[in-house]
Amino acid sequence: MPVANDAPGVDIEGTDADAESGDLPINELFQSLQGEGRLAGVPSVFVRTSGCNLRCWFCDSYHTSWEPTHDWFTVDDVLAAIEEYDANHVVLTGGEPLIHDSSEDLLARLADRGYHTTVETNGTVVPDAPIDLASVSPKLASSTPTADRDPDGDGEWADRHEERRLDVPTLAELVETYDTQLKFVVTGREDMAEIERLLKRLRDAASTRVRDDDVLLMPEGQTRDQLEATRETVADLVLEYGYRYTPRLHVDLWNDAPGT
């Protein structure tokens, strides 16, 4: 169910525009195969909220970040739409789903109903909610929308993005609280030094172990052609560094069309 719309945009700063109503801004809700990470290939219902506190230049969900569109759903409406599908796995994504307080309510009610939940998050917010798999994708310097890479202007989001994109204490709390995979979008070999530095800081800060097996490198690319240009390099880096590779199955299969 793609949701197009003319509703007003969520607060682009990512504050809780929905806090009072308890509603969630939903960009799309659909069934597909989980395309990324350790559950790749598992049939799942995707709930995509709108609005993000970051602005990656490469964001493959432009209509939840740079130009957010959505309809407002109550949590009951979201649950009813999920229950239309025959699936045990639900993926809550965005945008940044954890900037919305009502995501906590949705996650608690999904857990009560016995669903396995994955949350796709940029790792800047710790929720108070049950999550089976925290799929955390910390954003590297190569994601920053500098003027030459801004898809929507002249780099006006670069400073805010840069200030917010990495928060080691928040990442440490996430890995301590949840079963977590760390999924880095890799644009090239240049990203590896920052990944290594960040992992060192995170391992120093967190009281639980961060295993190399839970570190996934994902090639950057919104289309088959773009992925073709990055995936072999990323596979080589995985072999060299001893992490894991994650494909982007939905790009291979459907070229990341809406609703896939």
Ligand SMILES: C[S@@+](CC[C@H](N)C(=O)[O-])C[C@H]1O[C@@H](n2cnc3c(N)ncnc32)[C@H](O)[C@@H]1O
């Ligand atoms: C659209 S984001 C939504 C969740 C959250 N805001 C985040 O970034 O993790 C979903 C996933 O897609 C990844 N992603 C976004 N654009 C991408 C691109 N061009 N190539 C590869 N992965 C991308 C993100 O890193 C994240 O793992």
Ligand SMILES: Nc1nc2[nH]cc(C(=O)O)c2c(=O)[nH]1
């Ligand atoms: N099939 C499919 N798998 C995905 N895994 C994470 C996604 C996301 O956008 O968060 C995603 C997505 O958009 N589609």
Ligand code: SF4
């Ligand atoms: S954090 Fe996620 S949703 Fe936000 S701009 Fe980056 S990739 Fe897109």
Ligand SMILES: [Mg+2]
């Ligand atoms: Mg996606």
